[in-house]
Amino acid sequence: MTALTELPAAAASYDDLVERVLAGGYGPDPRTRRISVAFTTRQAVRHEGRGSGYRNEVLSLRLAEAVGSCAVEPGELPDGAVEECVGADVARLLRHELAPVRVAALDAYLMHALPHGPGNGGHPCPLPAGTSLEKSRARAEAVVDLVGAEPGATVLVVGVVNSLLEALRTRGLAYVPCDLKGGTTEWGEPVRTDALAELGRCDAVLASGMTLGNGSFEPLRRHARHHGIPLVMFAQTGSAILPRLIGSGVTAVCAEPYPFFWLDGGRGTVHRYGGTL
Structure with a gap:
């Protein structure tokens, strides 16, 4: 269209x-x-x-x-x-x-x-072909680029993806990992299950589009808007939805429509909205 x-x-x-x-x-x-x-x-x-x-x-x-x-x-x-x-x-x-x-x-x-692309506000970012881990890390770099926090800042990560945590670590950013499933990260860190309880000690939020489906997105959006902190979304779920909320609490979105990086070893594309790219 x-x-x-x-x-x-x-x-x-x-x-x-x-x-x-x-x-x-x-x-x-x-x-x-x-x-x-x-x-x-x-x-x-x-x-x-x-x-x-x-x-x-x-x-x-x-x-x-x-x-x-x-x-x-x-x-x-x-x-x-x-x-x-x-x-x-x-x-x-x-x-x-x-x-x-x-x-x-x-x-x-x-x-x-409003398909993804420059005409609708998106900036295509190519993902190289590679193994599942290589593509996961490439996607993580494209996402974390949007956070824009200074080294030493603490990022609340809602929806734990170890490649995202790894990318934050390499940039000198602290993080609080949260996921409804709990457990531990690849580095043995406890994963919190109540993201809203951790918001007060974080300088930015990096959240999965899955929050749209489980009902936790709106409280995160309202907090980010009220307190003026960045809310960056990485979105397989709702990749076309979340860009339409930039400016209303959402700061930036890395949108990844179907088929997702984990389905194919070839080249792919994510689309980034907002941020300082």
């Missing part, structure tokens, strides 16, 4: 963005756009040389040429959720009872209406 000549103003919140989409403020009437394909992607990984691994599960919805996605905890998505989405119009799915469906539908719509 052709990019708009003038981008809409930033939405005030996630809910405001949904309401604007439903009102036709970002493009075609969502009642006239139907999901043609719905699917899930399940993955387990342990990068060579790393002592621990992780699992991913992602719901993706296809609208015309666009794919929108929302990660879920493995096994969380009910049987039948995928089938419910096929053939449904976007407006209906934006009111679905399941948050991951609502997020994936909004992401697909905005990817369709």
